[in-house]
Amino acid sequence: MDPLFSPVRLGEISLAHRVVMAPLTRLRVNRPGKAPDALNALYYGQRASQGGLIITEATDTSPHAAGYPGSPGIYTAAQIAGWRLVTEAVHAKGGLIFCQIWHTGRVSHPSLQPDGLAPFAPSAIAAPGMHMDRDGQPAPFPVPRELDADHIAAIVADFAAATAAAHQAGFDGVEVHGANSYLIDQFLQTASNQRTDRYGGSIENRARFLLEVVDAVAAVRGGGRVGVRLSPFGKTNGMADADGAAMWDHVVAQLGLRSLAYLHLVEPRADQRSDVNALDPQAPDAAERFKPIFGGPIIAAGGFEPGTAREAIASRRADAIAFGRSFIANPDLPERIRTNAAFNAYDRTTFYGGDARGYVDYPFL
Ligand code: FNR
Numbered sequence: 001m002d003p004l005f006s007p008v009r010l011g012e013i014s015l016a017h018r019v020v021m022a023p024l025t026r027l028r029v030n031r032p033g034k035a036p037d038a039l040n041a042l043y044y045g046q047r048a049s050q051g052g053l054i055i056t057e058a059t060d061t062s063p064h065a066a067g068y069p070g071s072p073g074i075y076t077a078a079q080i081a082g083w084r085l086v087t088e089a090v091h092a093k094g095g096l097i098f099c100q101i102w103h104t105g106r107v108s109h110p111s112l113q114p115d116g117l118a119p120f121a122p123s124a125i126a127a128p129g130m131h132m133d134r135d136g137q138p139a140p141f142p143v144p145r146e147l148d149a150d151h152i153a154a155i156v157a158d159f160a161a162a163t164a165a166a167h168q169a170g171f172d173g174v175e176v177h178g179a180n181s182y183l184i185d186q187f188l189q190t191a192s193n194q195r196t197d198r199y200g201g202s203i204e205n206r207a208r209f210l211l212e213v214v215d216a217v218a219a220v221r222g223g224g225r226v227g228v229r230l231s232p233f234g235k236t237n238g239m240a241d242a243d244g245a246a247m248w249d250h251v252v253a254q255l256g257l258r259s260l261a262y263l264h265l266v267e268p269r270a271d272q273r274s275d276v277n278a279l280d281p282q283a284p285d286a287a288e289r290f291k292p293i294f295g296g297p298i299i300a301a302g303g304f305e306p307g308t309a310r311e312a313i314a315s316r317r318a319d320a321i322a323f324g325r326s327f328i329a330n331p332d333l334p335e336r337i338r339t340n341a342a343f344n345a346y347d348r349t350t351f352y353g354g355d356a357r358g359y360v361d362y363p364f365l
Helices: 038-046 075-094 150-167 185-189 203-221 244-256 286-294 308-315 325-329 333-338
Strands: 006-012 013-015 020-021 054-055 096-102 131-133 139-140 173-177 224-230 262-266 298-301 320-323
Touching: 020 333, 038 075, 075 096, 075 150, 096 150, 150 173, 150 203, 173 203, 185 203, 203 224, 203 244, 224 244, 244 262, 244 286, 262 286, 286 298, 308 320, 320 325
Parallel strands: 020 054, 020 320, 054 096, 096 173, 173 224, 224 262, 262 298, 298 320
Antiparallel strands: 006 013, 131 139
16 A cells, blocks of 8 residues: 555544645735735645645735735735635645744845834844845845834734634644744744843743744644644754754654644755755754654655655654645646656746746646
């Protein structure tokens, strides 16, 4: 029996197979108001499969959470109505869909903020290098504004409200985006968190924001419909930690106490910006390291191909595998994997922004 095509239970949800669509920012919600529409519903509906799980692109939990032009939101009635088109298209094919919810923190730009000022982050430390402005033009990362405790509490409440909104929109659950250098990751790691209050300093303090968000979200929807995504040892946008091994072990152990649907790990070997799959063979295997510490279901992502995915399931390092770039180019990816069919090649130039081209026009088998 093909290990990828055996059923699996993740908390409150049951999947017929283990080929998950990874969260993929496509920057195609370019209307004012950041509400998905029929084009976005077509895209997600194409990628739905009977008993398969889709995780949406990262979705803003508030206007201040935004870090990119064309990413969707889930904090207005129009956004909820737009997402309902998406969830209905996925459910019509028997699929399941979680909404990935985020706050981008310092990975933003004043032109993307509702007040035109610098974005908010744990500490006033700019990420190195270049980002983009509201027109998608290259712009240096700004020095962010340091969050005060009241604002931190408000952001936790925004995550809870986004979870309620996602429920209203018909989502089967939510995934808290704690990976890839965004706000939660910025709190976790010392490179971006130099706070001296209860949200900074010790590992326990730096983990506090993530755990407050997760507890608030789980209180709304139940932990069995909540996943968390982390990128342990990830270095995106200048992320680094003084003692990553101890910090990630603590964070994963704390999450393991919370009966969540799953922990979704971005493998540190993966580099989504290149076209190579196993860039760093020396990097630790996150699924292998953290599965026993977490204790619950693990979704692994990053540079998987059908063979390595089957091996990861068969060896019980992971319970499901998320595919990113190959799901962009192959709307029927689970069926192609099941039948050992060839994949369409992806076109990196249409990953971010634009229109239907490179979005809903990849051919089915
Ligand atoms: C991503 N990735 C990503 N991750 C995430 O947590 N939220 C997101 O919104 C996005 N957006 C995104 C857009 C694009 C165009 C790419 C290529 C990647 C990371 C993604 O989920 C996945 O971890 C990586 O693509 C690695 O998996 P693959 O592509 O090697 O299967």
